[in-house]
Amino acid sequence: MDNMPTLYDIICARPNVYRYLSPTPLFHYPALKKLVGTDIWIKHENHQPVGAFKVRGGLHLAASLTTEQKQGGLYTASTGNHGQSIGFAARAFGISATIAVPEGANPGKIAAMKGLGAEVIEHGKDFDTAREWITAVAHDRGGYFVGPTDDPLIHGVGTYGLEIIEKLPEVDVIIVPVGAGSGVCGTAIAAKTINPHVQVIGVQSAQAPAMQKSWQTATMQQAEMDTVAEGLATRIPFENTQRIMQKYLDDFILVDDSSIEQAVYLLLEHTHNLAEEAGAASLAAAIQIRDRLVHKKVVLVMSGGNIAPERLNSIMHEYGQ
Amino acid sequence: MDNMPTLYDIICARPNVYRYLSPTPLFHYPALKKLVGTDIWIKHENHQPVGAFKVRGGLHLAASLTTEQKQGGLYTASTGNHGQSIGFAARAFGISATIAVPEGANPGKIAAMKGLGAEVIEHGKDFDTAREWITAVAHDRGGYFVGPTDDPLIHGVGTYGLEIIEKLPEVDVIIVPVGAGSGVCGTAIAAKTINPHVQVIGVQSAQAPAMQKSWQTATMQQAEMDTVAEGLATRIPFENTQRIMQKYLDDFILVDDSSIEQAVYLLLEHTHNLAEEAGAASLAAAIQIRDRLVHKKVVLVMSGGNIAPERLNSIMHEYGQ
Numbered sequence: 001m002d003n004m005p006t007l008y009d010i011i012c013a014r015p016n017v018y019r020y021l022s023p024t025p026l027f028h029y030p031a032l033k034k035l036v037g038t039d040i041w042i043k044h045e046n047h048q049p050v051g052a053f054k055v056r057g058g059l060h061l062a063a064s065l066t067t068e069q070k071q072g073g074l075y076t077a078s079t080g081n082h083g084q085s086i087g088f089a090a091r092a093f094g095i096s097a098t099i100a101v102p103e104g105a106n107p108g109k110i111a112a113m114k115g116l117g118a119e120v121i122e123h124g125k126d127f128d129t130a131r132e133w134i135t136a137v138a139h140d141r142g143g144y145f146v147g148p149t150d151d152p153l154i155h156g157v158g159t160y161g162l163e164i165i166e167k168l169p170e171v172d173v174i175i176v177p178v179g180a181g182s183g184v185c186g187t188a189i190a191a192k193t194i195n196p197h198v199q200v201i202g203v204q205s206a207q208a209p210a211m212q213k214s215w216q217t218a219t220m221q222q223a224e225m226d227t228v229a230e231g232l233a234t235r236i237p238f239e240n241t242q243r244i245m246q247k248y249l250d251d252f253i254l255v256d257d258s259s260i261e262q263a264v265y266l267l268l269e270h271t272h273n274l275a276e277e278a279g280a281a282s283l284a285a286a287i288q289i290r291d292r293l294v295h296k297k298v299v300l301v302m303s304g305g306n307i308a309p310e311r312l313n314s315i316m317h318e319y320g321q
Numbered sequence: 322m323d324n325m326p327t328l329y330d331i332i333c334a335r336p337n338v339y340r341y342l343s344p345t346p347l348f349h350y351p352a353l354k355k356l357v358g359t360d361i362w363i364k365h366e367n368h369q370p371v372g373a374f375k376v377r378g379g380l381h382l383a384a385s386l387t388t389e390q391k392q393g394g395l396y397t398a399s400t401g402n403h404g405q406s407i408g409f410a411a412r413a414f415g416i417s418a419t420i421a422v423p424e425g426a427n428p429g430k431i432a433a434m435k436g437l438g439a440e441v442i443e444h445g446k447d448f449d450t451a452r453e454w455i456t457a458v459a460h461d462r463g464g465y466f467v468g469p470t471d472d473p474l475i476h477g478v479g480t481y482g483l484e485i486i487e488k489l490p491e492v493d494v495i496i497v498p499v500g501a502g503s504g505v506c507g508t509a510i511a512a513k514t515i516n517p518h519v520q521v522i523g524v525q526s527a528q529a530p531a532m533q534k535s536w537q538t539a540t541m542q543q544a545e546m547d548t549v550a551e552g553l554a555t556r557i558p559f560e561n562t563q564r565i566m567q568k569y570l571d572d573f574i575l576v577d578d579s580s581i582e583q584a585v586y587l588l589l590e591h592t593h594n595l596a597e598e599a600g601a602a603s604l605a606a607a608i609q610i611r612d613r614l615v616h617k618k619v620v621l622v623m624s625g626g627n628i629a630p631e632r633l634n635s636i637m638h639e640y641g642q
Contacts, residue, residue, distance in 0.1 A: 031433065049346065273626070306593050309589060
């Protein structure tokens, strides 16, 4: 278990994160108590400048590069939010960024990456295909490939976990959406190092369960991937986050895509926040396991808000009055 | 012009505001530059815990009350956001709150006020009718009536204006939605006292132009009120905010409700933020006067995000693909 990220790494990331970002709000919503049956707070990572938590990690990673690494430019693959994070960080540090996205990726997220000055290339049918391709491109060009779960990203995103535990030290349960796992790992390291009694629960879509199956069996399991939640759409699990999750995670549950979509609507109705599908998975999970949450203080991580308008339109049509 | 609120009043309000709230983000959106033709920042008052800027004023007002005034409880009228602000502040200080809302008020806002522990009473066909009624009720019961433009509210909400000028001192133009006028007055006092070259522009709906007509003619003018933007729905103008606006405001424009609705959609698409109609009026105004904004650094105040889901549904249906 050597070299696993620690609370100290997260503490060290803070100056790099807070040079560009402010802590996000943690708000209590009485209206959600009626839905879930216990006190609910939301950690608003959707209020980040690029609309998702990952920007914390990108900034810390970019700040940690050598001059030579910066000159080679950053290369990565993304379904959208990680790419926006790398684009934001690259712009902040004057580094070039080249981002591979799967074909048919969220057009709003692509436009946002381009708006930040990144070069965006569509390649492959899903995230993992795009990732394998851009890794080779980066190698050929002598660029710096940023893997979606590189340690500095975990250190950086862990700062939101620390914000939760500092703002609400009495929290009992934190529910975190899992894509590649950097968010849940950073949160769990921060929260459980400070208070081992906090439960940290991961949530993935039942239509993309690779990370959950791998955690449950403690082996690396690929799985079908057919979720509407691009932020949870992992087909091939990541070893370094799995290793951390084996050590720190209390539970890891699956929710159906239909519950996620309903949660997008419920969050819009009751909190007036736009959550993307992944960002709403934590509420879907809380509703599903509400019997286990009675009398507990529960924090739901709203990991991002970058939903495509046409997806929102379809959800409004389905769940709105 | 004696007794008009000053920058000093706003500075004095800060400790009361920041005891409960954090500064809200001011984000730059490259995607909005394409729409408006110049650099656009958004002041995210929709990120407040009750989803609108007014909570700053409510907290400062409650903090300024005597023990006797607190014991009598707070009484006010609201189309929603002011009521949530007073409910939030009353809860924070352990004071009772009784809020009159017009019949047919936004059910989400009513639920939120009740969730904060306020007593909510529907009365009258519009805001002004509800206000006249609850003023009498407060008098009968010995309670403290909070008018929507009471000076401490202007001092409190002015803290967001100060945040704008401190974060982006080079701002050229600030566009602010106007309902009763507390937001635009606080902003103008803060911004123009520090830098008289900043232009502060108010915006109201063409379907509720009472404040604009009054400002333009420097007389108190009632007007037809038939806007979808409840946050701009003022039929009877307010003298104290008009007096401040006469001194500080550079311009006051009207935008059509249809432009406001389109702006709600554009903000959702390009910033992934949910703006209520009033909160989107600043973007509608910027698009309308884009020829005047060339090469200027423009801040749009997104005053609130509490849109009713069925209203959003109808906007998505109209403007979404």
